[in-house]
Amino acid sequence: MTSRFLVRHCxxxxxxxxxRAESVVLxxxxxxxxxxxxxxxxxxDWACSVFRRVDVFVxxxxxxxxxxxxxxxxxxxxxxxxxxxxxxxxxARRALERAxxxxxDRHLHTWTQLAGRPQYAASRARAEHxxxxxxxxxxxxxxxxxxAVRHAAGTEPSEAQIDRAVSYTxxxxxxxxxxxxxxxxxxxxxxxxxxxxLLEPLITGEARGLRPAPGQGYAVVTPAGTDQExxxxxxxxxxxx
Amino acid sequence: MTAAxxxxxxxxxxxxYPFPPGELGxxxxxxxxxxxxxxxxxxRLPSGTQVWMVTRKTDIAQVLTDARFSRNLVxxxxxRFVGEDFTSMAGGIFNLDPPDHTRVRRVISHFYxxxxxxxxxxxxxxxxxxxxxxxxEGPNPADLVPAYTAPLPLAVSSxxxxxxVEQRDAYHSYFRTQTNLAVSAGEIAAATRAVIEFxxxxxxxxxxxxRGGNDRGPIEALIRARAAGExxxxxxxxxxxxxxxxxxxxxxxxxxxxxxxxxxxPRQLRACINDPALWPRAVEEVLRYHHNGVLGLPRxxxxxxxxxxxxxxxxxxxxxxxxxxxxxxxxxxxxxxFNIHRRTDGTATFGAGPHFCLGAALARMFLTTAYEALFxxxxxxxxxxxxxxxPWELDLFFTKPATLPVAWA
Numbered sequence: 001m002t003s004r005f006l007v008r009h010c011x012x013x014x015x016x017x018x019x020r021a022e023s024v025v026l027x028x029x030x031x032x033x034x035x036x037x038x039x040x041x042x043x044x045d046w047a048c049s050v051f052r053r054v055d056v057f058v059x060x061x062x063x064x065x066x067x068x069x070x071x072x073x074x075x076x077x078x079x080x081x082x083x084x085x086x087x088x089x090x091x092a093r094r095a096l097e098r099a100x101x102x103x104x105d106r107h108l109h110t111w112t113q114l115a116g117r118p119q120y121a122a123s124r125a126r127a128e129h130x131x132x133x134x135x136x137x138x139x140x141x142x143x144x145x146x147x148a149v150r151h152a153a154g155t156e157p158s159e160a161q162i163d164r165a166v167s168y169t170x171x172x173x174x175x176x177x178x179x180x181x182x183x184x185x186x187x188x189x190x191x192x193x194x195x196x197x198l199l200e201p202l203i204t205g206e207a208r209g210l211r212p213a214p215g216q217g218y219a220v221v222t223p224a225g226t227d228q229e230x231x232x233x234x235x236x237x238x239x240x241x
Numbered sequence: 242m243t244a245a246x247x248x249x250x251x252x253x254x255x256x257x258y259p260f261p262p263g264e265l266g267x268x269x270x271x272x273x274x275x276x277x278x279x280x281x282x283x284x285r286l287p288s289g290t291q292v293w294m295v296t297r298k299t300d301i302a303q304v305l306t307d308a309r310f311s312r313n314l315v316x317x318x319x320x321r322f323v324g325e326d327f328t329s330m331a332g333g334i335f336n337l338d339p340p341d342h343t344r345v346r347r348v349i350s351h352f353y354x355x356x357x358x359x360x361x362x363x364x365x366x367x368x369x370x371x372x373x374x375x376x377x378e379g380p381n382p383a384d385l386v387p388a389y390t391a392p393l394p395l396a397v398s399s400x401x402x403x404x405x406v407e408q409r410d411a412y413h414s415y416f417r418t419q420t421n422l423a424v425s426a427g428e429i430a431a432a433t434r435a436v437i438e439f440x441x442x443x444x445x446x447x448x449x450x451x452r453g454g455n456d457r458g459p460i461e462a463l464i465r466a467r468a469a470g471e472x473x474x475x476x477x478x479x480x481x482x483x484x485x486x487x488x489x490x491x492x493x494x495x496x497x498x499x500x501x502x503x504x505x506x507p508r509q510l511r512a513c514i515n516d517p518a519l520w521p522r523a524v525e526e527v528l529r530y531h532h533n534g535v536l537g538l539p540r541x542x543x544x545x546x547x548x549x550x551x552x553x554x555x556x557x558x559x560x561x562x563x564x565x566x567x568x569x570x571x572x573x574x575x576x577x578x579f580n581i582h583r584r585t586d587g588t589a590t591f592g593a594g595p596h597f598c599l600g601a602a603l604a605r606m607f608l609t610t611a612y613e614a615l616f617x618x619x620x621x622x623x624x625x626x627x628x629x630x631x632p633w634e635l636d637l638f639f640t641k642p643a644t645l646p647v648a649w650a
Contacts, residue, residue, distance in 0.1 A: 061382050061625040061646035074381040074648040078625045116632025116643035167380060 003042040003223055010195065010218035011203045017217030021189035023053040025179050027172070028092060030063060030084035031151065034193050037091035042223065044092060047191070048099035053107075055183050056096070057175055058088045060112030062167040066145070069165035070153035085110065111171055119181040123174035127210060131170050134209030136201040141169045144198045169198065173210065177202060180215040187215040195220055250274070255283035255291055258322075258536055259422055259635065265505065265628055266498040266531055266640050267577070268564040272296055276565055281551040284536070284560065287422050290320045292539050292558035293551070296565030298572045298589060300548060304561050306594035310540040311338050320539045320558030322638070324426030325433055326419050327486050328538055332479030335487070335538075339595050345476050346599065348466040349459040349484075352401070358602040361401060362610055368396040369614035377618070382625035382648035390497035390645065393611055398488035401603075403458040404443055409485070412439045419486055423636035440482040459484060492604060494533035494639040496611055501642060502527060502579055503612070505628050509581050514620050517613055519581060524608045528587025529567045530579050534638045536560045563590045621650040 009015045024047050028035050047054045063085070067077035089108060096104035114120040130137040145166040149157040157165070176199060179188030199218060201207040212218075252271055260269035275282040276296040284294045295304055304310050314320065314328040315336050321328065328336055334345050351357055369389075376388040395413075399406040418424055418432035447464055457465075460481055467477040503510045503523065513519045539558035546553045553559060566589040568576040573585055587605075591598035598604070616622060624631075625646035632643040 061384075064382050064625060064648070065380060068381060073650065075621070075623060075650055078382055078623065078648045081625075082627065110626065110630050112626050112644055112646060113630050113632050116634060118636075121643075164380065 003046060004225070005043070005046045006222050006224045008220045010199070010220060011212075013212075014189065014217035014219060017187055017189045017215075018219050021051065021187045021217055022185040023055055023179070023183055023187070024051040024189045024191055025175065025183060026054065026056045026191050027175065028056060028058050028088040030059065030081065030088060031066075035088060037087070039223075040088065040091040041095040041098075043191075043193075043221070044095035045099060046221075048096070048101065051189075053185070054096070054099075054101065055107050055109065056092045057109040057111060057114075058085045058092075059168060060110045060115070060171055062171045065167050066148045066152050066165045069145075069149045069157065069161040072152075111175060114175070114182060117182060119178065119184075120174050123178040123182065124171065127170050127173035127177070130173075130207065130210035131166070134207050136207040137210050140198050140201055140207075141166050141173075144169045144196075173198075176212075176218075177210060177216060178213045180213055185215075187217065189217040189219055191219050191221045193220065193222055251278070254279070255285045256294070257285050258287065260535065262535075262633060262635065262640070265631075266501060266633060266642070268532075268562075268568055269535060272535075272562060272565055272568065276569060280549045281553065286320065286558075287323045288321050288426065290558065292320050292560050293553050294536065294560045294562065294565075295548070296562060296569075298566040298569040301561040301563070301566045301589075302593045303548075304540065304559055305592055305596065307546075308338070309543050309546055310559055311543050312336055312342070312540055312596060313338050314539065314541060320541060321426075322536075322538070323422060323424065324429030326429050327433060327436065327482060329433065330437065330479045330482055332473060332475035332477070333483035334476075334480050334599070335483045335596075336479065337476070341476070342595055345466075345472050345480055346595075348462050348472060349480070350599065352459045352462070353599050353601075353603055355602045358606040361397070361603065362606055364400055365393075365397050365607055365610040366614060368393055368400075369611055370618075372396075373614060373618045382646050385500065385645040385647045386497060386642065389611075389615065390500065390641075391493055394489045394492035394496065394607070397607060398485075398492070401458055402460055402484055402488060403447075404460070408443075412436065415439070416486055416490060417637075420490060420638040421636055422638065436482050436485065437478065440478055440485065444477065444481060487600065490639060491533040491600075492607055494641040495527055495531055495604070495608055497641045497645055498531045499524075499527035499608065499612065500615065500645065500647075501624075501628060501631060502530060503616075504622065504624050504647075506579050509579070510616065513581070513612075514616050517617075520609045520613045521605070523581045523612065524605055525585075525587040526579060526581045526583060527608065528590045528604070529573065529583070529585065531640065532563045532567065532590050533640065535562060535564065535640060536638075537562050538638075561592075563592065566590075619647075619649040622647050623649070 007018050009018045064077040064081040067080055068074055092108055093104050096107060101107055131141055142162050145162045146157055149161050149165045174182055176190050179190055180186055202210055202212055260271045262269055280297050282294045283291055285291050295301055313336055315331045334342055372389050372393055376383055396406055399409050415432040415435040418428055447460055463477050463480055466472045513523050537560050539560050542553045542555055542557050544555050570576055591601040625648045634641050634643050
C-alpha cells in the first residue's frame with residue numbers, strides 16, 4: 001500500500017508544479033539517516049502513484065571528495081562512496097520496477113552518467129561560473145560542503161577541506177536548477193525531504209548568477225505522521241544535503 | 242525478408258545510424274548481425290541518405306583497394322553523414338584518389354613513418370608528464386578526460402603541426418561540430434567554413450614567418466611543396482585542414498576508451514605494468530578492440546559493382562566499419578574477448594589500400610607512450626565509479642567516454 005506523504009511547495013512557481021509537473025525528480029543522499037531502503041521505496045511508490053514520470057538520482061563520483069576532505073584515502077573514499085550509492089540504488093530500482101516503470105535504469109541516474117548529456121555539461125559550466133562569481137552561490141555551496149565534511153569527519157573542517165569537498169555540491173546544482181533541460185521535460189519538480197539551504201538564495205533571487213530554469217519547481221515531501229509511519233527523522237545523522 | 246531472418250532479433254532495414262552502442266565502448270551489436278546476415282547492408286545516415294555498409298574483413302579490404310570505390314566526395318549530392326563536413330573540402334588527401342592522392346601524401350608521409358613517429362616520442366612523454374603532474378596536484382578522484390585524455394592529443398598534435406595550442410583551442414568547437422551527428426546540416430557547413438578560415442590563417446601566418454629554417458613540420462612541408470608547384474593551393478588548404486581535423490580528436494577516443502578497457506581487465510593491465518615490453522601488445526589489442534569511429538566515412542562507387550548478390554550502383558555510398566574487420570570471427574577468434582596476448586595485431590583498424598591511415602605509426606607510438614606514462618605514474622589507478630556508470634559520447638563519430646572518473650592511491 002502506498003504511504004501517505006505531506007507535500008509542501010517551496011516557491012510560488014512551485015505551487016502549480018506540485019500538482020502538474022511533467023516529471024518529479026527525487027534526489028537521494030548517501031550517508032543520510034533518512035534515505036534508508038524502506039523510506040526510499042515508500043517515497044518512490046508515492047511518486048509513481050502521483051506523477052506520470054519519475055526520475056531518481058544519486059550523486060556522482062564527486063561525493064567521494066567529501067570523504068577525502070574528511071581524511072579518508074582516495075581509494076577508501078571511492079570504495080565507501082560506491083557502496084553507499086549502491087545502497088541507495090538497489091531499493092530505488094526495486095521500487096521503480098514494482099511501480100511498472102518502463103526501463104527503470106533509464107530513470108535512475110547518477111550525475112556522472114548525466115555528464116554525457118550536453119544539457120548537464122552546459123548547466124554545470126554555468127554552476128561553476130556562478131560559484132566563482134556570485135557570493136551568494138559561493139556561500140551556500142561552501143556551507144553545504146562544510147556540513148557534509150563535518151558530518152563525515154566529526155570535526156569542524158578547515159577552508160582547505162571545504163575547497164576539496166565543494167565539487168559535490170556544484171555538480172548537483174544542474175539537477176536542481178535545470179531539471180527540465182537535463183531530464184528533457186518542460187516542467188520538473190525537485191523533491192527533497194526537508195528544505196535545502198543550498199536552494200534558498202536561488203529561489204529567492206538573491207543569487208543573481210544562478211536561477212532556477214523556467215518550469216523548475218521545488219517541494220519538500222515528508223511521510224505524513226512520520227512517527228506513526230516508522231520513518232524516524234534522525235537529526236544527528238541528517239547532513240545538509 | 243531473406244531466409245536468414247532470425248525470428249525476433251532482426252532489425253528493420255535500412256538500419257538507422259547512429260547504431261545503439263555496445264557495452265563499455267565495444268562495437269554496436271548490429272555490426273555482428275549485419276556481418277552474419279547482411280554482409281552488404283543498407284544504412285540510412287542522419288542526413289537521410291542511404292548507403293551500403295560492408296562488414297566482413299575480406300570485403301572491406303576489397304572495397305578499400307578497389308579503384309571503383311572513390312574517396313572523392315567533393316561534389317554536390319555526395320553521400321554525407323549530416324551535412325557538408327570535411328569530406329566536402331576540395332584538395333584534402335582524405336578526399337583525393339590516386340594519382341593526386343599519392344602525389345600530395347608523399348609530401349608529408351615521412352613525418353608519419355615509424356621513424357618519424359619515433360622522433361616525437363620524447364615530446365609525447367614530456368606532455369604526458371606535465372599533465373600527470375598537474376593531475377597529481379589536483380582533486381582525487383578526478384575526471385581523466387579533461388585531465389589527460391583530451392588535452393594530451395591536442396598538445397601533441399599542436400606541437401607536431403607547430404601551431405600554438407591556444408590558437409587551435411579557439412577553434413576547438415568547430416572541429417568537434419565537424420564530427421557531431423546530432424547537429425544540423427547548417428551547423429556542419431558553418432563549422433566547415435570556420436575550419437577553412439582557421440586553416441587559411443595558419444597557412445598565411447606560417448608563410449609570413451618562414452625563414453627557411455630546418456625545424457619544419459608537415460604544414461611547412463606542404464607550403465614549400467605549394468611554392469615549388471608540386472601541389473595546388475586547394476590541395477594545400479584541404480590537406481592542412483585534414484591534418485587539424487584528424488590530428489587530435491581521433492586519438493582522444495582510443496586513449497580514453499583503452500584506459501577503460503584496461504581498467505576492467507586488471508590482470509592484463511597488471512601484466513603490462515610489471516613488464517612494460519607488453520605495452521605495444523596492449524596497444525595492438527586496444528586498436529583491434531576499438532575504433533575511434535563506428536561506421537567510417539563513405540566512399541562512392543564510380544560504376545556498378547556486384548557484391549554478395551547486391552548491386553552497389555554507380556554513385557552509391559559505401560561505408561566500411563573497421564570494427565567489422567577487427568571483430569570478424571573468421572579472422573579473430575572470439576573477437577569479443579580482450580586479449581593482449583593474441584597473435585594478431587591491430588593493423589586492420591587503420592584500413593587498407595592507398596588511404597591506409599597516414600597516422601598509424603604515430604597512433605601506435607602515442608598510445609604506447611601515453612598508457613605507459615599514465616600507469617607508471619599511477620600504477621594503482623582505479624575507476625571511481627562502476628564501469629557501467631561511465632557515460633559515453635553518443636552524438637559523435639567517435640566512441641569515447643564523456644567523463645572518466647578515476648582515483649589513485
